[in-house]
Amino acid sequence: MTFGSRTGRDISREPESARVAIVQVGFTRGRSPGRRTSPVAYGIQLVNDSYEFDALGVSVRWRFLDVDSHALARGSISLGAVPASTTFYVGGLTRVDSKADILHLSATARFRESRKRRFVLPVAADLHLDHDRLDRLRLTVQLSNGTPSALSGGATIYAVIFDGKGHIIGGGAETVSSAAPAGLPPGQAAAFAIERLSPTPARRALFAGVSIDP
Secondary structure, three states: OEEEEEEOOOOEOOOOOOOEEEEEEEEEEOOOOOOOEEEEEEEEEEEEOOOOEEEEEEEEEEEEEOOOOOEEEEEEEEEEEEOOOEEEEEEEEEEEEOOOOOOEEEEEEEEEEEEEOOOOOOEEEEEEEEEOOOOOEEEEEEEEOOOOOOEOOOOEEEEEEEOOOOOEEEEEEEEHHHOOOOOEOOOOEEEEEEOOOOOOOHHHOOEEEEEEEO
């Protein structure tokens, strides 16, 4: 497997506005003998370090680059909001050419507008990592909807996995409908599992960060 992790900052900054920065990215590349592409699990940690302003319409763009800065894979993720003073975790899976070497993962974050803080996200608690006999990683989490609105089945739960040194080693995502097809009403809680995390290495995984995009 190939591992990669780095820290950096990419800040959208205006007077009296939200301030969104990429704090850390990381990935693990798996093996697929005989196949043209190999799987990659990645994680991105971003933060809105403004105390007063929410960032709305956040766009996270990522690229896996080779030694010549050519993109091996790329994508973008749209988030409804990253509230003030909030760390948000984005995880996912992709595939790259099996013969290509990944130099690093590049990520940027931008937002459409900022508003005075009022946005509240659902909360993830009781996070637990374990693995099966094949060393496939599994994350269970208790999701609580403390917002005034129902959480739709299409809402996304993102997970980023860290090793013992605090480095990102992978991630993944799941929808609320996987455990609550009708969604999650205000004031309700439910247990969820994210199992599509491979090739994130189970034996190196120590803790996880989870965020929900409603």
